[in-house]
Amino acid sequence: MDEGPRFSPLYRQIKERLLAGLEAGEWKPGESIPSEVDLATRFKVSQGTVRKAIDELAGEFLLVRRQGKGTFVATHTDEDHSQYRFLRLRPQEGEQEYPASRLLDCHRGRASAEVARMLELRLGEGIVVLKRVLYFREQPVVLDEICLPGSIFKGLTAARINGYSGSLYSLFETEFGTRMIRADERIRAVPADGEAADSLRVKERTPLLCVERVAYTYGDRPVEFRRGLYRTDEHFYANKLA
Amino acid sequence: MDEGPRFSPLYRQIKERLLAGLEAGEWKPGESIPSEVDLATRFKVSQGTVRKAIDELAGEFLLVRRQGKGTFVATHTDEDHSQYRFLRLRPQEGEQEYPASRLLDCHRGRASAEVARMLELRLGEGIVVLKRVLYFREQPVVLDEICLPGSIFKGLTAARINGYSGSLYSLFETEFGTRMIRADERIRAVPADGEAADSLRVKERTPLLCVERVAYTYGDRPVEFRRGLYRTDEHFYANKLA
DNA sequence: GAGTGGTCTAGACCACACT
DNA sequence: GTGTGGTCTAGACCACTCC
The missing domain is CATH 3.40.1410.10 (Chorismate lyase-like)
Structure with a gap:
């Protein structure tokens, strides 16, 4: 009967932890989140796994990546x-x-x-x-x-x-x-x-x-x-x- | 003046080659395309690079991935x-x-x-x-x-x-x-x-x-x-x- | 069991922004 | 130059489907 997900890949768990941080206001709109390397260290996973988590959040427009600068919390307040x-x-x-x-x-x-x-x-x-x-x-x-x-x-x-x-x-x-x-x-x-x-x-x-x-x-x-x-x-x- | 992309990553070139194959009818709607390993061999790149190309095409609903079965050309004809x-x-x-x-x-x-x-x-x-x-x-x-x-x-x-x-x-x-x-x-x-x-x-x-x-x-x-x-x-x- | 896509890792190198 | 995200590789292993 139950149709819940039987398996949750690591990157999705990381995504949930990032989401929790966003919801808790750990990083505010417009601010940058820690670098991928930092997050990988913090969560004890590889950078690639963090990347995939961030990829999904960026795809949902919750985060915005800017090459060379960092990854930022999306906002409705931007100048653009x-x-x-x-x-x-x-x-x-x-x-x-x-x-x-x-x-x-x-x-x-x-x-x-x-x-x-x-x-x-x-x-x-x-x-x-x-x-x-x-x-x-x-x-x-x-x-x-x-x-x-x-x-x-x-x-x-x-x-x-x-x-x-x-x-x-x-x-x-x-x-x-x-x-x-x-x-x-x-x-x-x-x-x-x-x-x-x-x-x-x-x-x-x-x-x-x-x-x-x-x-x-x-x-x-x-x-x-x-x-x-x-x-x-x-x-x-x-x-x-x- | 010109604002064209100065740099095209490998996976995007692979994507273009897949796109060309789709447009040319090399694989027809509903059919499966070759496996990632096959394509990687054919294009002389790693499987990860092919994956990223297919990821984008699947994101645009041109291809559909089915775990364990293969990757298929999207169609408007499906039973679903x-x-x-x-x-x-x-x-x-x-x-x-x-x-x-x-x-x-x-x-x-x-x-x-x-x-x-x-x-x-x-x-x-x-x-x-x-x-x-x-x-x-x-x-x-x-x-x-x-x-x-x-x-x-x-x-x-x-x-x-x-x-x-x-x-x-x-x-x-x-x-x-x-x-x-x-x-x-x-x-x-x-x-x-x-x-x-x-x-x-x-x-x-x-x-x-x-x-x-x-x-x-x-x-x-x-x-x-x-x-x-x-x-x-x-x-x-x-x-x-x- | 064999074949396919999906995940994860570790490391190298590239492109870009700041200083 | 240093630090950031972006690309690419090679290999191991997992989950799913079909025979």
Whole structure:
């Protein structure tokens, strides 16, 4: 009956130990981890075995290797545009752009059945709800509603968000120690309701993309549920299939 | 000025030689390639170097490794559901399902400006156009229009498609020697026009997902452009972000 | 048991970044 | 030059599949 793995290679055990170190905050986002030789010595294995463990973590974008410099903990805070790793919107014409954000609302609430299920909370547990609009070239394109577990994001306020110059995920990892490492999205087409029409400056019932995202941190723990409504007259959602 | 790679490691050269063999049809989809030891001997490198080349090809889903059995050329024809590798539609409720297809039309035409650009053809070059509906549980969910270069798909007819019991990509690789190895999709929300409303049994102007796909074969050559209109009242488009 | 892919080691050398 | 990750080798042994 049981279908658990009967065999765990050494490099995977090393991977788990590195993962534990990352989760425990032994090395912080943007910092470098010890060299492969150091880790091999510490774990009493060969460098090749450490390499294979790091290879997998780099493949999952938890670590970033830089030849000649070292291996670094991935971050949503980098100067380059890795802060927009999860943004799939592209302009119909012209170069890739990055959005400006305007916060509409930030309040406490209680988990509905839907949110509780998505975030693995109990019904009615405390959450934080954000609303915001994303602008490309001064044009509103995305209306986001974002639900977060209150227990993790205790001190989160509108002022805190508005006073921060970076992406939300950058703020989450810097100020709340919670790193988003992967996410699942579900996409549907819906008609704009009054609020969306208003915020995005389209007519009611205009077709919009409805993008629901659950983002996960270490250990596959869900820590964000968001629903975005996207205008797609001048942008599209890009996806690569392999 | 030039930014080409200054250095190509051995395993990447081996990878290119394997790729050339795949493209030339030296090993056909579903068949096994020679063992790592054989290839190492043939290419006069160590087994580890061959391994690394195969690792990359397996990571791109061009090869599939099976411990104890060998390494096989990937296919869209497998009994398992790898034939639906590119299908991202999931039911809102219940288990994953796989669609039935009904061909509406198959005719020759000439490449419009848009299609010519997408398929890297000259304006007016011969193409084949397919229209079909995909059904989940007897319900129409997707209306597809598929454009293919006429030069590659010479003998493609409605009869040929209807007489084939497998996915389109399976037919393409089996009968036309053209394997789809990756694809880019662009997703927007659009209102149903008369034809879509009719085919999908929804009201006109119902919001639908518009999914445009360009599929590529070896050497990044585009060989299919399709536009799908998806009902998303009982299904959604699933995507994993990492 | 023979053959295949998968793991692990130890050591040599290359490419790159910093100082 | 020194230290980092990246490549390559050769060989031993493990896990899985099939005969």
